[in-house]
Amino acid sequence: MRLTDFWARLEESFGPVYARSIAADHSFAGLGDRTIDKAIADGIDTATIWRAVVAAYPDRVPSRLR
Template sequence: MRERDFWQLIDEVFGPAYGRALAREQMLPALDGRTPAVALDDGDEPRDVWHALCDALDVPDTERWGKDKHRQAPPPRR
């Protein structure tokens, strides 16, 4: 997953306004208390950041990949 894919999924799954707010403000234990935006800036893999956010918010696997184009081949979890 590329960082631009992360931001596209943020917009599709959470909506642009709420999703961007989550990325800037939601501190996640799985990211050592950092926000998703800070984790990405620090060089974390976008896929790992995405899974950490979805796990923290209990987003079901069936809803994590936005529109159908993302559901075809979701990246494997680590």
């Protein structure tokens, strides 16, 4: 998944402001307790990051974006 696609999905699921807040502030167990921003900086594949978001917020991510 391209990084631009990742951000588009995150923003569509959470809105642009809340998406950026989640990326900076929420630590995901599926990412080794990293934030999205840290995981991206560490070179974690965006598809892996997206799966962690979906697992943490299954009710917020539309099924067509999973």
